[in-house]
Amino acid sequence: MNKKYTGTDTIKRGMARMQKGGVIMDVVNAEQAKIAEAAGAVAVMALERVPADIRASGGVARMADAAIIEEVMRAVSIPVMAKARIGHMVEARILEALGVDYIDESEVLTPADEEFHILKTDFTVPFVCGCRDLGEALRRMGEGASMLRTKGEPGTGNIVEAVRHMRRVQGQVAALCAKSKDELMTLAKEIGAPYELVLEVKTLGKLPLVNFAAGGVATPADAALMMTLGADGVFVGSGIFKSANPEKFAKAIVSATTHYQDYATLAALSRDLGAPMQGLEIASLSREQRMQERGW
Amino acid sequence: MGAKRRIGVLALQGAVSEHLDMVKRGGCAGLAVKNRADLGAVDALILPGGESTTLGRLIREQELEDDIRAFVKTRPLLGTCAGLILCARELVGDARPRPLGLMDISVERNGFGRQRESFEADLEVEGAGSIRAVFIRAPFIQSVGVGARVLASLDDKIVMAEQGNVLVTAFHPELADDMRIFNYFVAKSSGALAESHFLL
Numbered sequence: 001m002n003k004k005y006t007g008t009d010t011i012k013r014g015m016a017r018m019q020k021g022g023v024i025m026d027v028v029n030a031e032q033a034k035i036a037e038a039a040g041a042v043a044v045m046a047l048e049r050v051p052a053d054i055r056a057s058g059g060v061a062r063m064a065d066a067a068i069i070e071e072v073m074r075a076v077s078i079p080v081m082a083k084a085r086i087g088h089m090v091e092a093r094i095l096e097a098l099g100v101d102y103i104d105e106s107e108v109l110t111p112a113d114e115e116f117h118i119l120k121t122d123f124t125v126p127f128v129c130g131c132r133d134l135g136e137a138l139r140r141m142g143e144g145a146s147m148l149r150t151k152g153e154p155g156t157g158n159i160v161e162a163v164r165h166m167r168r169v170q171g172q173v174a175a176l177c178a179k180s181k182d183e184l185m186t187l188a189k190e191i192g193a194p195y196e197l198v199l200e201v202k203t204l205g206k207l208p209l210v211n212f213a214a215g216g217v218a219t220p221a222d223a224a225l226m227m228t229l230g231a232d233g234v235f236v237g238s239g240i241f242k243s244a245n246p247e248k249f250a251k252a253i254v255s256a257t258t259h260y261q262d263y264a265t266l267a268a269l270s271r272d273l274g275a276p277m278q279g280l281e282i283a284s285l286s287r288e289q290r291m292q293e294r295g296w
Numbered sequence: 297m298g299a300k301r302r303i304g305v306l307a308l309q310g311a312v313s314e315h316l317d318m319v320k321r322g323g324c325a326g327l328a329v330k331n332r333a334d335l336g337a338v339d340a341l342i343l344p345g346g347e348s349t350t351l352g353r354l355i356r357e358q359e360l361e362d363d364i365r366a367f368v369k370t371r372p373l374l375g376t377c378a379g380l381i382l383c384a385r386e387l388v389g390d391a392r393p394r395p396l397g398l399m400d401i402s403v404e405r406n407g408f409g410r411q412r413e414s415f416e417a418d419l420e421v422e423g424a425g426s427i428r429a430v431f432i433r434a435p436f437i438q439s440v441g442v443g444a445r446v447l448a449s450l451d452d453k454i455v456m457a458e459q460g461n462v463l464v465t466a467f468h469p470e471l472a473d474d475m476r477i478f479n480y481f482v483a484k485s486s487g488a489l490a491e492s493h494f495l496l
Contacts, residue, residue, distance in 0.1 A: 002450055004415035011414045014311075014432050014471045018345045018377070021309040040353040042309065042346070077390070077405060078347055079433065101411035101433070124412045258308050258354055259330070 051155030087113025120144030152215020220256030304338030310346020343379030400441030
């Protein structure tokens with residue numbers, strides 16, 4: 001038997017690299033998971049409720065029931081992700097024990113800790129975390145996240161926050177790379193990021209981790225927009241199964257993510273889709289209602 | 297060598313930039329292949345790692361199946377991980393995704409387990425010696441037909457093979473610095489060597 005090394009950075013980050021150019025879809029049962037897989041999703045996120053329903057129902061949102069996650073894992077052969085509350089390392093350990101392929105330490109759920117995130121380097125299973133700026137992205141990476149996603153505003157079907165966060169991260173990466181090395185310690189202090197990781201961004205000329213867009217993608221055009229802004233792929237939460245025709249939306253968003261620069265194809269994909277999910281104006285949400293504010 | 301070899305990477309989904317970086321490190325010209333016209337412009341093709349169900353769907357949507365089958369009659373193709381699955385004649389216990397059938401191999405998807413069981417290991421490759429290999433939710437080849445040749449196995453599971461112009465690995469050479477497998481593939485594409493002589 002050859003010795004096998006599990007849970008290395010190459011393995012954990014490499015898994016996210018295989019997802020690039022793809023769409024990860026929120027699902028709440030086996031039937032939805034099968035629709036997502038047939039449509040060409042690269043992974044599914046197993047949840048008890050999609051973000052729009054979490055938002056509507058209020059109360060504390062927690063890790064999904066293990067039975068739902070296992071039902072989804074049995075239903076599909078593509079990777080299955082699941083969400084743990086920010087800072088809830090026991091939920092994360094339970095998800096790891098269930099065998100999920102990726103854990104999302106997610107602001108969509110009610111945080112368990114308002115000061116600290118999970119130390120993700122301790123786990124064999126890889127984590128994805130949300131970010132709104134480069135400092136937050138590099139803090140999560142410092143804790144051991146293997147994949148990033150910009151937060152946007154989940155459950156709104158409104159792309160404006162996803163755009164804001166992706167532009168901010170990309171802009172800050174470009175600004176960092178334009179600086180000389182002697183300016184980087186002060187930059188690290190200003191954005192609250194580990195100096196070594198700031199240096200790594202400068203050396204690579206880009207983020208060291210795969211970075212998807214999330215939080216507000218509702219149409220094929222939204223997905224293509226996020227790819228145009230530099231996303232490596234997209235998460236679609238409520239946008240698929242809150243639309244009038246989930247199967248059609250799922251397929252169209254997958255194809256739009258691949259062919260995001262082919263406008264004739266995008267036009268065809270945008271035809272006769274039926275109603276997208278009902279959207280929310282961000283200004284109608286108070287600061288306390290914005291999930292993006294969660295995370296430190 | 298005269299002009300640089302043009303190596304295409306199927307760019308519908310997956311680890312495309314990682315392969316293009318490897319192509320560049322190997323001194324070749326890389327091209328992202330998204331459609332039939334792109335395919336006509338390359339000397340060799342790589343089917344990258346990604347999700348095989350997703351890739352299968354997007355290949356069908358672009359009507360690339362017959363073109364890829366014709367491609368390997370005259371030019372080399374490297375399939376890694378999901379790319380290996382796409383090359384299979386059949387998938388064990390699963391009709392999806394419909395493979396391209398480029399090679400006489402029967403493949404088991406996710407044959408080493410889920411992500412937490414994914415691993416790196418030192419692998420003995422025929423003619424090349426030990427290579428550090430990265431396996432991510434990797435498939436393995438359950439059996440090969442008479443036309444296909446086994447190049448490496450791990451725990452009695454076949455993880456690298458070739459048949460004619462088609463070379464497949466269950467692991468990810470694009471995630472490691474070792475260039476031996478890529479160099480072998482390029483040598484195949486330039487017709488510079490007889491079957492299975494690694495450049496060491």
